[in-house]
Amino acid sequence: MKEDFKKRTVISPEGKPIEIDPLKDYFSDAKPKVYKPGNPVIEKFANWARANSLWVLGFGTGCGAIEMRPLMTPRFDAYRYGIQWRPTPRQASVFVVSGYLSVKTLKRVVRTYEQMQNPKFVIALGSCTINGGMYWDSYNTINRLDQYMPVDVYIAGCMPRPESLLAGFEKLKTIIKEGRGEGANTYAEKFDWYKANQKKIIKDWDMPDYNW
Amino acid sequence: MENLNLEIITLITGIILVLIGIWGLLTQKNLIKIVIGFTLFNTGIHIIMVSIGYVKNRTAPIIDQSVNINDVGNSVVDPVPQALVLTAIVIGLGVTALMLTYVLKMYQKRKSLEINNYNDLKW
Amino acid sequence: MEFKNIGYALLTIFIVLNYGLILQGVVRKIGARVGRRYGIRWYQPYIDIIKNYAKRSTITHGVMFYIAPVFRLTGGIGLLLFMPVIFGSDIFGNFSFAGDLVLVLYFQFFGILGMALGAAESGHPYSAIGISRGLSQVTSFELPLTLGVLAVAMQYQTLNITEIVAAQQGGFMNWTIITNPFAAIAMLIAFLGAMGRSPFDVVLAPQEIPIGPPTEFQSGLLGVLQLNRAIFPAAKLILFMNLLFGGATNWAELILKTFLIYMWPVFVGTVFPRFRVDQSIRWFLTVPLIIGIIAIILI
């Protein structure tokens, strides 16, 4: 664990020693909540809006990330499908994990995923996220992303071309419109299972269980 | 040289003494010599005083046989400067004595008569 | 003031909100076309807002954080409502009887300040950096703007926006941009800064400090901010239209004029790359300032 996150004692301005436990004091330790879909009519309308306003947070973990860039170019122009890039997990609704995940990266991916707001969707990109791809027997990468977080769409390929990405986004839209994009709720429901899987891989667990 | 009467001689002597005294005061580095310079200066002043009170062809302001008791005012010199000079001499004596005391004290403390050794206080 | 004013105000807000959203979409479309892209759908801003309101979870960093969007939107709506939107219309004169041009100029800051406070409470350093940049830039273009406003107010001998518009009626030769060109130029350059488009958009630098001050806002809070992003620029456009381009006597004129005025920052923004903050401060305090001083001297 990083030194900064260990418990420490500081002296208050009055000269009183204070015990600081950074993980408790500085991070919220609330559990994720399950947000049930509401009124079906409203929900249907909302899903249409969610599907047509995909704000993408791209996590360029591996070489697959290179395939994200062309989407913004005139040739593919993903904007016309309502896909836009958003650099902060707070505002993004689609999380694109692009490529293999080393153990170290997984920790960041989990954290980023948890910081997004419900409902949120995950697109995993490239073979590495499905079965490890060319790193399937690496000591330091994971093989299946959906062991660690609910994935809505896998896009196979090493690497998948932009066209496949667009197809993946279209698939995601369909899923959302059908009301099946409830990954965030799944994550909350099966929170303990996901956490157990994550902790199995991530040995140096130095964060609260859920990163708000 | 006819004009060179007693009055002028004493006056000039006095002024010369004063100047010598000041010269001594300003140039000598030995404390004792400085004191001597002062006494010369003082003596010079006394002589000047006497010379100023002197009136030609008159006698000392002591009333005895040589003075006509009815014409005292015209036969003796002005008595006041004479009286004053006595007082001045006394005072000069006191001052000189005090100066020497100081010199003594200074010598006792620092075993030196060199005035430049007593410049600790300045600025 | 009567209750029907509130109704009229709501009507104005509704029209301007829609106009602002469409304008946003259209302008982005234009930007895309300049870049030879097809671009977003013109109604994409609506979808985005609905999407954000449809988010189910929200986080908050504290009270100020929570009410910051409220400040922001109140600032935008207030700015709009304190101006006469349509010249000569009782209905769309709104609350302009409450204060004059000075009120409008200073009320802009209501939202900026509130937003800055809320964003800062998130404790996110990028928010703070964005605010630092934003405030720095605001101060610098405010000087030419003030000089221009003083020149215009002196020209018409009034601070009353309605009277300023009234004085410009009767053909475009009466518009301030023609009658008082230096003041108008100074104000229009300041307007570039006020719109926050390139080259003055380092405040929101999307990748470097992820979209700047609102970086922590999400869901409904972001939705409120998006509403403001539709109303606030529209209100500013209306202000400049009123001051420099003779105002509008009906909605069609308003839409035409504001659209064309908006093309000015859009054009500049499409052509020029981004300034650093210190560069933009220096720039605003040289060329536009000199133009503003000339405007004042010529009065």
Next chain:
Amino acid sequence: MVGPIYIIAIALGTAFSLGFFKKANSNFSFAFMLFAMAFMTFISGQWLYAFLTQQQETIQIFTAGFKPPFSISLQMGLHESVFLSLINIIGLLAAIYLYDQLREKGVQMMMIFVLLFMGLNVVIMTRDIFNLFVFLEIASIATAGLIILDKSINATSAGFKYIIATAIISGILLIGIIAIYYFAGSLFINDIIKLNLIYVKGGAVAVFLVLIAIILELKPFPANGWALDVYEAAHPGIGAVISAASASAGIFVLAKILPIVGDPGYYIIGLIGIITFLGSNLLGLKQDKANRLLGYSSIGQIGLLLTIIGLTPYLGDKTLFIAFGVLISHALAKAGLFWLAGIINSEQIKGWAAIRRNPHLLVLMGTFIFALVGFPPFPSFFAKWELIMQLANNDKILWLALILIGSFIEGIYLFRWFGYAIKGENEDLPEFKIQWNKIIPVIVSALGLYAIGYYYSTLTGLAANLNYIPLLFIIFLYAIDFLPVYIKNTISIAGIGYYLYITFPDLEEFRLIFALIFLVGGIIILLAGYAKKGRRSGFYPLVMMMFAGLIGLIEANTTLEFFFAWEIMTIGSYFLIIRGKKSMTHALSYMLFSVGGAYLILAGFGLAHIGQSSYSLDILANVQSYAPIIFTLLAIGFMTKTASIGLHIWLPGAHAEAESDVSPMVSAILLKAGVFGLIVLMLKMGAQSFGSFDIYYALAWIGAITAVMGNMMAAFQEDAKRLLAYSSIGFLGYALFGLALMSHLGWLAAVSLSVVHFMFKTLLFLAIGGVVMRVKTKEMYKMGGLIKKMPFTFISVLMGIIVIAGVPPLTGFGGKWILYNAVLEKGWFLPAGAIFFAGIIAFLYCFRLIHAIFLGQLKDEHREVKEAPFWMLLPQYIILAVIMLFSAIPNSLLKPIGEAIMPYFSEGALEWQGNLAISNFGYWNGELIMYIVGGIFVVVFGWLWFMNRNAQEVKQFNIGYSAERPSLPETTHFAYNFFAPYKKALGFLVSPIISDFWEAVSEGIHAIADKIRRIYDGNAQTYVLHIIAFIVIFYLIAFGGSYGI
């Protein structure tokens, strides 16, 4: 009545009979001597009383039964009796003070001591010029005798220099006397005077020699190295005698022989005096040894007295009043300081920090210092006032300027010294003992200063209606200083409240507005005092002194009252400021700017008085000559208090380092004194210009630049209180600008901004004070995230900054709106542009203040910080309530102010329709705006709440942070150098040019002082050379010029 001759008889008799006592009987001999001294004092005091109250006539005493010139005659008149009393009282006190030394050294020293005073007494009374010489010699021999009793080598060598120098001088004197006798034929001064010797060939030289010798006895600059050495080395008890008693006698002798010289003498004396006054004070600047410093100051004061004597032809019948005032203050204060020096026993002035161990000694020291510099209520204040008035009346502008410059320089080193005493490091300084016999003389001279000061004020006639009630209240508070803080606080609040109650009906217009700011403001801020625990020793008298000054300003009808109050206020605020931590240098610069400003005001009042007999403030309304100069002087004087650009460098440090509830007093209230002064000035004097150059336009620019620079510097501060201090500078820039517009709206803006500034600055300083109290640091970047710990404080800061920023709907906007209208009316657009630019820059520091302290990341150490104490919050919320009232109903604030302005500027007033204000250009309805904004806010908030009521509250590190997360709050809190880009772009504007300028001035003066003082190389011969050169040079001046024979 006991004849004055008995003084001599007693002194001689005592001196002789002391010789009979044995050493063992030292106590008895001391008592005997003391009794003799007391009896001498009694005799002189009795005569003084007779002269003052019973129309006693001047008497001549003839010795030896002859009339002069055949015998020595003594004279006893009013002046003699004053000097005798002064000298003998000092002698008596000095004897008490020297108890230990006198007993140890035995009867010899007592004899010498008594003889010294006998000498001085006779010197004063005698009318025989040779007798004068004799007793001067007795006095100097006795002095040398006293010096030599100190065993140290330094004292001995200094004494040697002393005796050499005085011997030379007395030689010159003797030659002069005998020459005078030669020409006059008499030694009786009255006879000599009749002969007008200077018109006799050669007689002039004789007179010159006597005159120059007497002047040399007074140690004129630069022929005074010997005296300085004595002051430094001699026992302080003896230094006191030389400085106070001997110098007083010397001055009297000079006055006595002056008629012999006649009119040409005034010129020489004045010239020597002013050179001495300036030169000696200048060299004093570089001095770091306390006793020597006192020496320089003594010589400087004597120089001032010489100047006054030299200026007699212009001062007329006021000369005595002025000279006595200066002399008595000098004698008592200087003796007191020498005596204190003996108690503290520290060679270096830095060592005086030890005095703090006994605060009462500090009070005494302060009394002496302020008396020396000429502050009220001491005689020197009235004397200096009268001096300046008379000089101005006679058009002696150069003299006036030189005297003020000299006094100012003296103020520099005295206050620096005092600063060391109050605030210097005193950790490892030695303890000192206070013996009863050493402290009594000090107390007596201090009380004497107060008593004579009061007596003096009654003499001026004008001062009879000076208001002493607040000063009595201060004394009362000093007396109950041992009580706990809450009692004293209650009494103080009650005192101010009662005073407001009784004066309220008499006040109107601006006086009322400013009285409310000063007094109601004072009460509100004092409420915060309940948060303090313990005794808070010495605080309340000082606070009340500042308020007494402020009240005095309000009530002043005459220039004297105004200036008196101004100085009282300066004293109080100086002490309040210096109470803060690390505030020594800031308090010094505050004091220097205040004193400098006060002198400008004094000069201005003096010039305004030319050709007018009244002292009423109305004289400003019809000045006869120099109107623009008077206006400029007074304006600059007042602007030192409002801290306009160039004169502002004292403010940030002074306000930032002050205590948490003192900062609002000095910032929110005290600065308004300057504004009030400017208002009075502008109302009385109206438009002013140098030729075609409008001074007000310059003032408007000064205001604008002050506003921009103040605000920009505020934006770059790391220290919260410093930030607020700079913000005050900026805000007073607006006020100055508004006043300079000289229109109804400009003044409305300026006065309403002043009121608003009072409110939000109190609010902010108290709030920040509360925070600083809790987190124990003023660096903003070390705080952060305190909103959750101190929510109430946060709210008041929030409101405060919204008001500063002038954002609608709060009341700050009103000022901005009026200013806009005022500018449009006046047409000064360029400075106006700068003013509005400054207004926007205010956003920068406002945001920084609230962000760095309350928002952002909470620090480890502050996780258990508590809300500020109730008593700190209470005044804040009272003010908040008033701000909300003024915001919602703007005409509750603006209408009364408008009515106050109406009689002076009736054109362009606002028209009020309910809460709708209508100007010639625009309109503004504060109430409506409040409702509209409130309404929109509530609706939007309701909408948000409806959509997002179940938001998850997260903690401070739960932020989206590029897939990482923060690890330490201090590295995550973005607050240090917050406006880095701004600094990069415009930082060059705030490079400290002005402080550098003042620093260079100060360094330059010090360097000059250091160079010049090298002439005192410590060698007796050099000193003799100085004396001779002095005589030669002044001989050439006297006889080479128009006064030559």
